[in-house]
Amino acid sequence: MREKQRKLQLPEKLRWSHNEWYRRWLLRQLPSQVGSALDVGCGLGDLARSINAEEVTAIDASARMIERARATSDDVRWIHGDVLTQELGRYDVVTAEASLHHLPLREGLTRLAELTKPGGLLIVIGLYKMATPADRAMELVTLPANALVGLAKALNGTGGKPHDAEMPVVMTAPALPEIRAVAAEITPGARIRRHVFWRYSLVWRAPKFISSTNDFGLSSDV
Numbered sequence: 001m002r003e004k005q006r007k008l009q010l011p012e013k014l015r016w017s018h019n020e021w022y023r024r025w026l027l028r029q030l031p032s033q034v035g036s037a038l039d040v041g042c043g044l045g046d047l048a049r050s051i052n053a054e055e056v057t058a059i060d061a062s063a064r065m066i067e068r069a070r071a072t073s074d075d076v077r078w079i080h081g082d083v084l085t086q087e088l089g090r091y092d093v094v095t096a097e098a099s100l101h102h103l104p105l106r107e108g109l110t111r112l113a114e115l116t117k118p119g120g121l122l123i124v125i126g127l128y129k130m131a132t133p134a135d136r137a138m139e140l141v142t143l144p145a146n147a148l149v150g151l152a153k154a155l156n157g158t159g160g161k162p163h164d165a166e167m168p169v170v171m172t173a174p175a176l177p178e179i180r181a182v183a184a185e186i187t188p189g190a191r192i193r194r195h196v197f198w199r200y201s202l203v204w205r206a207p208k209f210i211s212s213t214n215d216f217g218l219s220s221d222v
């Protein structure tokens with residue numbers, strides 16, 4: 001993946017942040033009123049700061065990211081920790097922008113689902129590995145569009161900022177068929193869409209009632 005990405009990279013001046021592009025889309029998916037929100041793998045906190053909610057919590061495993069994010073705002077509860085193990089509670093909205101591929105997929109998605117309150121909303125913008133003919137067809141649109149947006153941004157002076165040099169990145173991601181299969185088990189009913197610029201979205205409304213089996217082996221709603 002790293003070698004392929006290197007070949008497809010635009011010159012520095014034409015590069016731009018695909019995560020920032022999808023942040024606006026992600027924010028549009030939020031309900032007009034949100035009680036509590038959690039942003040997972042918040043990096044420098046740009047998304048967390050933009051979420052309009054009564055309480056926003058943001059977690060990142062990188063001490064440096066949290067230190068820098070904390071310096072930008074007191075309105076967010078910043079947590080330095082691993083989302084997989086940190087005590088966090090549950091939230092009306094959980095977001096993960098370009099962070100799910102940093103976690104083992106099944107474990108990571110299970111954790112994001114657990115963190116979402118019954119009736120709450122999970123929104124993921126993720127990266128996926130190019131693996132299928134449909135992925136390659138999408139790339140035929142993505143490659144020229146990437147260059148055109150990069151050019152437009154360079155001309156209006158907002159280009160050349162693909163991502164922060166200190167931001168942890170990983171160069172592997174699961175393929176979309178795997179993501180769809182795991183999501184069908186863990187977040188059934190999730191809407192998963194492929195987007196341009198090497199991204200997909202997953203939007204899942206957690207069921208209001210979680211069906212479970214009680215001590216007597218009978219199914220009950222809890």
Ligand SMILES: C[S@@+](CC[C@H](N)C(=O)[O-])C[C@H]1O[C@@H](n2cnc3c(N)ncnc32)[C@H](O)[C@@H]1O
Nearest residue numbers: 019041042043060061062082083097099102168
């Ligand atoms: C590519 S960055 C994305 C940052 C930010 N969401 C954005 O879009 O600008 C992925 C972030 O996930 C964080 N991360 C990776 N593994 C994590 C974990 N187990 N728990 C919490 N954060 C994690 C990394 O430290 C990194 O800041």
